[in-house]
């Protein structure tokens with residue numbers, strides 16, 4: 001059990017024919033999961049195929065799976081679930097006998113569903129310790145029953161869910177991620193800087209309890225931080241490997257301003273010259289405008305801001321613990337320091353009225369440099385999944401297709417499509433492309449280019465509607 005294939009599933013379908021599947025449109029950076037797991041798997045020979053970023057054939061997947069002793073697959077979201085499932089099926093058929101181990105947000109929420117679809121093991125939640133114990137057990141032929149955080153099957157239909165594993169107390173005790181598994185040429189973050197892009201983390205989780213959010217649930221509503229010294233050590237390593245654009249994966253970046261100011265100061269002192277983007281809550285920004293100024297000097301160029309909606313009633317309903325007034329202030333501060341604001345917004349929330357949906361679309365231009373709007377999707381494991389259930393005839397949201405599952409949201413789809421069509425063609429956006437700030441230019445150039453590439457490279461197979469594929473698979 002020495003050679004491992006780490007797989008971000010190959011894209012058999014490119015994206016759902018829904019505008020809120022942004023796969024491949026907004027720039028690209030790898031999941032940190034496999035660098036982190038490889039760091040934990042000392043002595044193993046690991047290779048990584050990133051099907052979201054590279055162009056691989058199924059024949060290549062067959063070859064690499066046959067050469068490996070086990071295949072580790074990431075299942076990240078409902079949007080990608082069908083591609084993960086194709087990979088599982090392909091490996092079962094073409095490299096039979098290879099243990100298939102899954103992990104990630106989606107696999108954690110749907111462990112038994114993945115076992116039912118052919119995976120042999122699902123590593124739930126945090127992976128670093130469980131995977132080491134699991135591979136050692138597989139090499140000996142078991143037993144698996146004492147491995148915490150593991151779901152597994154014996155035979156076709158005997159599924160087991162072992163008790164959960166405690167979260168690692170001190171993130172500094174994690175082995176250093178091994179970024180050498182990524183092919184730097186495959187990734188691009190539009191942060192107006194030359195050089196390679198990758199993903200890093202300074203913390204895990206978030207203490208807030210927004211009812212729609214699966215990320216906070218994944219880490220039991222806690223946030224653990226790496227020390228500033230550890231973060232700087234990682235950044236030095238990333239820099240040495242030739243990366244100079246970072247996407248921080250943290251769900252709640254900057255949550256503890258004093259700790260982060262030490263990181264920013266270190267980055268400035270060591271003249272790291274990195275550019276980075278990170279997920280920020282509005283109240284993180286308003287709590288410490290000084291930290292934001294320092295963050296900009298350290299390299300913050302992309303603020304991925306959790307705005308959601310300008311409607312206070314809805315912000316309260318989903319327990320965002322923020323108000324529209326905080327959003328406006330955060331936007332002002334970020335504009336003041338010069339960061340590009342990619343604002344996460346959501347329409348179609350549970351009992352949202354048409355007037356409230358209109359307000360969100362209308363406010364998006366003023367609050368952002370680019371709005372990343374989703375149609376509300378009740379995710380398994382969230383408080384809203386239970387609340388939305390009655391509205392989802394037959395849907396467990398394993399696959400992504402909000403509108404199919406939630407007919408009452410159908411009317412939003414047209415409005416959504418029209419919004420983006422007009423938005424992308426509007427002279428205002430073209431002005432940003434031609435005369436905007438360096439990040440505005442880079443962001444819009446990347447988006448228009450990816451959209452054009454996606455249209456030009458469309459083949460009937462790639463353009464196939466994933467929902468039709470589900471039907472074929474389960475006819």
Ligand code: B12
Nearest residue numbers: 022031032033072073077080103104123126127214215249
């Ligand atoms: C980088 C990233 C991306 C990148 C790369 C994705 C990839 N998988 O290669 C890109 C830009 C492509 C992307 C796209 C999308 N993403 Co994304 N992404 C992230 C982000 C910011 C960081 C991931 C990361 O590196 N985390 C750090 C690592 C260390 O944590 P981890 O991934 O959880 O991994 C640990 C465990 O889960 C486990 N593990 C993970 N995988 C595996 C595999 C095995 C075999 C094992 C044993 C263990 C294991 O071990 C790891 C170490 O403990 C996360 C947010 C986050 N904080 O995680 C969102 C996140 C995962 N993405 C999310 C979403 C919704 C999307 C999109 C659907 C967005 C969209 N609307 O288009 C698409 C879907 C793409 C697709 N077709 O699958 C959601 C998923 C929520 C959910 N439950 O569905 C998240 C949580 C963001 C959020 N807060 O909503 N994404």
Ligand code: SF4
Nearest residue numbers: 206208210213216251
């Ligand atoms: S603040 Fe963000 S990460 Fe935290 S619970 Fe809310 S949506 Fe999730």
